[in-house]
Amino acid sequence: MTQHYDILYLGSGHGTFDGAIPLAQRGVHVGVIEAGLIGGTCPNRGCNAKIALDAPVALQRQLAALNPVLTGQTQLHWGANLAHKDAVIQPLPDMIGGLLTASGVDLIHGRGRLTDAHTVTVAGTAYTADKIVVATGLHAHRLAIPGQKWLHDSTDFLALPTLPAHLTIIGGGYIALEFATIANAAGSDVTLLLHGDQALRDFYQPFVRQVLDDLTARGVTVVTNTAVTAVTQTATGYQLATSTGTPVTTDWVLDATGRVPNTADLGLDEVGVAYTPAGITVNDHLQTSVPSIYAAGDVIDKSQPRLTPTAIFESTYLMHLFAGDTTAAIDYPAIPTVVFTSPRIAQVGVTVATAEQHPDQYTLVKNHIPDDWYRQVGQETSGDNVLIFDQAHHLVGATEVSAQAADVINTLLPAIVFQYGPAELERLVPLFPTIGASALGEL
Numbered sequence: 004m005t006q007h008y009d010i011l012y013l014g015s016g017h018g019t020f021d022g023a024i025p026l027a028q029r030g031v032h033v034g035v036i037e038a039g040l041i042g043g044t045c046p047n048r049g050c051n052a053k054i055a056l057d058a059p060v061a062l063q064r065q066l067a068a069l070n071p072v073l074t075g076q077t078q079l080h081w082g083a084n085l086a087h088k089d090a091v092i093q094p095l096p097d098m099i100g101g102l103l104t105a106s107g108v109d110l111i112h113g114r115g116r117l118t119d120a121h122t123v124t125v126a127g128t129a130y131t132a133d134k135i136v137v138a139t140g141l142h143a144h145r146l147a148i149p150g151q152k153w154l155h156d157s158t159d160f161l162a163l164p165t166l167p168a169h170l171t172i173i174g175g176g177y178i179a180l181e182f183a184t185i186a187n188a189a190g191s192d193v194t195l196l197l198h199g200d201q202a203l204r205d206f207y208q209p210f211v212r213q214v215l216d217d218l219t220a221r222g223v224t225v226v227t228n229t230a231v232t233a234v235t236q237t238a239t240g241y242q243l244a245t246s247t248g249t250p251v252t253t254d255w256v257l258d259a260t261g262r263v264p265n266t267a268d269l270g271l272d273e274v275g276v277a278y279t280p281a282g283i284t285v286n287d288h289l290q291t292s293v294p295s296i297y298a299a300g301d302v303i304d305k306s307q308p309r310l311t312p313t314a315i316f317e318s319t320y321l322m323h324l325f326a327g328d329t330t331a332a333i334d335y336p337a338i339p340t341v342v343f344t345s346p347r348i349a350q351v352g353v354t355v356a357t358a359e360q361h362p363d364q365y366t367l368v369k370n371h372i373p374d375d376w377y378r379q380v381g382q383e384t385s386g387d388n389v390l391i392f393d394q395a396h397h398l399v400g401a402t403e404v405s406a407q408a409a410d411v412i413n414t415l416l417p418a419i420v421f422q423y424g425p426a427e428l429e430r431l432v433p434l435f436p437t438i439g440a441s442a443l444g445e446l
């Protein structure tokens with residue numbers, strides 16, 4: 004007999020499990036189909052794995068900043084760092100799977116394909132549901148060039164047993180800059196190839212410049228306006244042909260030119276689910292063109308950043324919708340984002356670019372981090388932030404480049420999301436002296 008569910012999820016990442024667990028705990032009959040590791044990208048080959056490798060890098064920078072208060076060399080050992088990352092990451096699929104099954108979710112292992120508006124088939128077995136949620140995420144884009152097979156992606160990098168002496172990274176996004184930071188700190192000679200003249204295009208460019216300058220000062224070669232046209236294997240490594248005519252010789256190539264939605268081989272065309280190259284088309288209830296089929300997480304075609312916080316918010320929204328707590332459209336809060344470079348760049352809400360285009364609506368306040376006595380404690384000698392206020396002097400946006408940018412933006416988040424005015428801010432009395440007090444003290 005065909006197994007029937009109230010809700011059936013395709014994929015088990017944050018777009019699924021943050022909502023599926025509480026939904027099942029409320030007595031809803033939930034099934035989750037997963038083709039790979041339970042938990043999806045973020046825990047297994049994304050955020051968690053990356054931050055485990057980055058933690059010693061950030062600490063190394065912090066210690067170096069305290070020279071000559073603290074002296075002595077710290078050396079990053081790639082093999083030990085990788086082993087530590089694996090020890091932190093490897094239990095996660097079982098842990099997340101355990102939380103799902105303990106809450107009553109049926110886990111179905113295999114690749115799912117929609118066969119009609121209420122059915123998903125896995126290896127010949129049909130599962131039916133009142134509602135289906137497609138949360139299949141993204142996969143790495145590969146440059147369509149001769150020698151494509153020699154290109155690697157972020158998942159390959161996160162499992163490299165030894166770090167290449169020379170690493171070439173193509174792209175100027177999150178992955179390119181974060182992995183350049185980690186590899187450089189571990190002793191690899193890194194070349195970053197940008198096809199345009201900008202990196203991290205959605206961030207405030209003077210702050211991006213600070214990150215690129217810092218990488219350059221640490222020995223990373225940043226090459227702009229250069230497209231890679233072919234890769235060939237040589238006796239000792241690889242050679243990249245480029246649009247400028249200057250070849251690059253290297254030991255390993257990371258193609259970090261973006262990620263594309265997993266919409267192929269899902270049966271979307273057969274069942275009539277509309278999608279574009281940017282992902283599955285949804286309405287303001289995350290419902291696709293087929294009313295019984297919804298989508299969540301990175302696979303959605305959306306303007307919000309494709310991040311774990313966005314996927315968690317969407318998954319939680321669908322839980323409330325399916326449980327009957329709400330019938331309202333999804334109302335995204337300001338979603339913060341951070342690039343884990345060293346220094347970090349973080350931002351939330353109205354961007355500097357938007358604020359500068361509308362001087363009648365916004366006021367910008369610029370702060371230089373080393374001017375704050377608290378930041379001098381950790382000898383932060385560089386860094387800046389911009390706070391953006393509306394005409395009623397509510398904080399509506401913020402961006403910072405500094406070692407502590409992520410914590411600063413997290414601290415400011417409630418003020419932005421809940422539109423705190425002077426009365427509410429007066430009642431927020433953070434621990435002193437802390438980064439929270441430093442951040443809120445600027446408002």
Ligand SMILES: Cc1cc2nc3c(=O)[nH]c(=O)nc-3n(C[C@H](O)[C@H](O)[C@H](O)COP(=O)(O)OP(=O)(O)OC[C@H]3O[C@@H](n4cnc5c(N)ncnc54)[C@H](O)[C@@H]3O)c2cc1C
Nearest residue numbers: 014016017018038043044045049115139140300301310311
């Ligand atoms: C290297 C890297 C670092 C990142 N770092 C950060 C970070 O620091 N902070 C942050 O906020 N975000 C980060 N992200 C982004 C974050 O990982 C994603 O936004 C998040 O994982 C999206 O969750 P999701 O559930 O939409 O998709 P995923 O987590 O990708 O889950 C989709 C799941 O669907 C499964 N699947 C696909 N097709 C099928 C099928 N047909 N049948 C069954 N299962 C299927 C896949 O196997 C996968 O497990 C990072 C991403 C990468 C690649």
Ligand SMILES: NC(=O)c1ccc[n+]([C@@H]2O[C@H](COP(=O)([O-])OP(=O)(O)OC[C@H]3O[C@@H](n4cnc5c(N)ncnc54)[C@H](O)[C@@H]3O)[C@@H](O)[C@H]2O)c1
Nearest residue numbers: 174175176177178179198259260261262309310341342343
């Ligand atoms: N800290 C974080 O939150 C974090 C970290 C890593 C990844 N992510 C997420 O993972 C996803 C993928 O990250 P990403 O860095 O791969 O993508 P991205 O979109 O951030 O960057 C892609 C880069 O590749 C460049 N590019 C595109 N086509 C190119 C071409 N043909 N030749 C050369 N360069 C080209 C772009 O200009 C851009 O610089 C994003 O959705 C991001 O949100 C987030």
